Amino acid sequence: MENLIANFNYVIVVILMMIGLWSMLAQKNLIKKCIGMAIFQTGIILFFISIGAKDNALIPILTEAANHTYPDPDIAKIANPLTQILMLTAIVVGVATLGVGLALAQKIYQQHSSFDEDEILENQRK
Amino acid sequence: MEKGFRIVPELPIWQFDVLLLILVVLFAVVALSIQNLMGAAVVFGAYSFMMCLIWAGMGAVDVAFTEAAVGAGVSTVFVVSTLYNTGATMHRRAGGLGFKLFIGVVVTVAGVFLLSALPDFPEWGDTDSPVNATVAPYYILNTITDSHVPNVVTSVLADYRGFDTLLETTVVFIACIAIYSIMRVDKAKFETDEPTIVAAPRYDPGDSLIVRQTSRFMVPFMQLFALYVIAHGHYSPGGGFQGGVILGASLILLAISFDLKFLLRQWSEKTLMLLVAAGVFLYAAVGLACMFMGGDYLDYGFLDPILPGEKDMARSHGILLVEIGVGITVMFSMIAIHINLASNGRFDRGL
Secondary structure, rough: OOOHOOHHHHHHHHHHHHHHHHHHHHHHHHHHHHHHHHHHHHHHHHHHHHHHHHHOOOOEEEOOOOOOOOOOOOOHOOOOOOHHHHHHHHHHHHHHHHHHHHHHHHHHHHHHOOOOOOOOHHHHOO | OOOOOOOOOOOOOHHHHHHHHHHHHHHHHHHOOOOOOOHHHHHHHHHHHHHHHHHHOOHHHHHHHHOOOOOHHHHHHHHHHHHOOOEOOOOOOOHHHHHEEEEHHHHHHHHHHHHHOOOOOOEOOOOOOHHHOOOHHHHHHHHHHHOOOOOOOHHHHHHHHHHHHHHHHHHHHHHHHHHHHHHOOOOOHHHHHHOOOHHHHHHOOOOOHHHHHHHHHHHHHHHHHHHHHHHHOOOOOOOOOHHHHHHHHHHHHHHOOOOHHHHHHHHHHHHHHHHHHHHHHHHHHHHHHHHOOOOOOOOOOHHOOOOOOOOOHHHHHHHHHHHHHHHHHHHHHHHHHHHHHHOOOOOOOOO
């Protein structure tokens, strides 16, 4: 239980990822699937930021005024920049892929006048 | 000594964090269970804002900034413009509950498996974990001597891991091309082949004077701020991705408050696509220039004969050039994606 509180972030990560996965698998609506995909993605980003965080750390911008001065920065007091940059680019790529997903959904709607998976399948069988 | 930011170390902030984390899960559930799709899009935007706060609380200011501009801003607009061209309400259909429960059980089992790995994780905030103790300290210790960039995130983004960012920018470019090839329809063909499949959206060019005048007033300030974000990314949170998205958002605001024609009069389709490619080209060309000067690909230090300053300042300026390239690509691909989604690929009128 103590471990659970210390790692509360990771628990939330797993919950968010599973909510996203459930939505992608179980929801019939294509837009809801896209939103589920984005939620899954933010879960993973939260995971990366959580493993890079440090207790009582400052933002990874070196200044002369804060506890760390830049000739000799105190590494334990600066949040990990590496995980942050990986996720920064992932967010922008994520919105681009969300756009691709939405474009496909819109194209399907033009053909079948529905976002609903079952209706689309029925339409195709006709 | 008392200049710059100073965060009080003893501030009890974890309760706030826990509250936000619970709120995030609630928002995710609401966004997925709400019946109205437009409502789902808006709740998803709120979810992104909550995420920004969490990330900012963990010291990831650049990531929070990006998410505020991208997740809460532009991606909500994308969903809304998709819904605008289709039907906003979701039809509730009976049945399928068993299937949903089955998937729920499967997903819960997967989640329990993932949670069972939890005790093996380094504790939250551990400074000696493999992630924090191996390669990351190098960047923090050397960024000032290598390139005079106090914002470590910017120097890692564009300098130490320049290849990574180059290819991420290329992915944005490719996604833009993909959406273009999915959505874009030839106008003449559209009129003959499939005239009335899409329900004609309500369209009133002169709907709101207040919206138009306010956005006319706001857009220059947004663009000025975005340019500041790109240019000042070395010293503060920001950089090409964030600035590019804000620049794109300012033009998307114009397109929404006036109409698409207004935007397309200034930026024709051809110009947009050329500029999307030009950003990636600028990035790659800076890398090639480094090779011509005798260095490795994207090793900006070798640009010092043509850029002002010594080797370290040349790296700083190289980062700026690259960030400008990223900004151009991101800005125009956001606009191109929005136009494609909002006008159903017809590039004439839309949201």
